[in-house]
Amino acid sequence: MKEKRIIRWLWVLIPLLITFVFQLLARKVGGFGTWYILNIYPIFVNTLGRVASILPISVGEMGLYALIIGFVVYTVSSVVRVSRKKVRVLKQLVNWLYCVMTSVSLILMVYTMTCGINYYAQSFSTTQGLSIQKSSKEELIALTRFLADQVNEASKEMVLDGDGCTVITANVQKEAVKAMKAASENYSVLRGYYPQPKPVLISRFLSVQQVSGIYSPFTVEANYNREMVDYNIPFTACHELSHLKGFMREDEANFIAYLACAASDCAEFNYSGALTAYIYAGNSLYSADKDAYWEIRDSLCDMAKKDLSANNAFWDRFETKIAEVQTQVNNAYLQGNGQTDGVKSYGRMVDLLLAMMREAAPAK
DSSP states (O other): OHHHHHHHHHHHHHHHHHHHHHHHHHHHSTTHHHHHHHHTHHHHHHHHHHHHTTSSSOHHHHHHHHHHHHHHHHHHHHHHHHHTTSSOHHHHHHHHHHHHHHHHHHHHHHHHHHTGGGGGSOOHHHHTTOOOOOOOHHHHHHHHHHHHHHHHHHHTTOEEOTTSOEEOOSOHHHHHHHHHHHHHTTOGGGOSOOOOOEEOTTTHHHHTTTOOEEEETTTTEEEEOTTSOTTHHHHHHHHHHHGGGTOOOHHHHHHHHHHHHHHOSOHHHHHHHHHHHHHHHHHHHHHHOHHHHHHHHHTSOHHHHHHHHHHHHHHHTTOSHHHHHHHHHHHHHHHHTTOTTGGGGGGGHHHHHHHHHHHHSOOO
16 A cells, blocks of 8 residues: 555656756756757657647647646535545545646646757757847838838738738648748758647637737647737747747747748738738837838838737737736746746847848848
8 A cells, every 4th residue: 555655656756856857957957958959859749749730629728628627527526525425535635636736747747848948948049140239220220121111012912801901811720831841941940840830719818818829838739819810820820830949939939930931932921920020120110210110110001001900909909907917927937937038038039130131231
């Protein structure tokens, strides 16, 4: 009996020990995170990711619902058993705690192996030799104008709805994979297998948190919010797929998504990537030079202006306490994984775009 108890609690302790050891290696041993995403992490992408990709729905989403339902059912059944005096209160409480601790322990281990370690790998900008440095206002103006021109060019091939906003007609799941593979032709670190990204069935759960997409580490899936204004979807799908190459920094995932959308042969992806990047650059320019911002903003095609207005109206609907709490949680999560500036890391995409522009500029 004593041996059975020891073995039973090993299911709690061993995963926790594995989690601790690998988190320690990732945080304290230089180069371990990079070695891991190159040699170990792809195993999960090619196994869990491939298995989950068999189903057209998000396995991670369904798993979450199953976990919640299972927890509620087990808790209620435990209370019923105690109330009917089929088991002693203390014994049932120990069993309930064991169940919860085992689940948490396994979840932490899987998360660490399929996501947590990746935060400590070499950044995408480092692998590509991009130099992040202070930029001039003129460079920011040039970048914003360049992106606005890309938006206007891609808009010529877009389909509009009755309100004059963009309609995405492409198969996002297939085109997103093609876009990532197209980007990998210029960036070898992006090569490899990609499962198709999937829309979240009950996307309202993401909308109320003001979340556009999510990477599921437990099923190695890229998921996106299907309720958003259409132009967001291609960019978001590529953003989440970039996490499957081990690049967890949000600014870099945004930058990679832009590169993928730009490399795509689908105009809808070109438009999505350019308009999203324009928003980030435009926000930075607005803080630096409002006149230059409005001059470039006025040059946008009517479709893009309507898309931006529709996007603002959509997210404004969810300016609630729930969204505020989610932002705080996400901020704490990012900081806990080495991104010391938390949610502000999303905005550093502009620095990467500027670095890209400098690399592409002809030598004087």
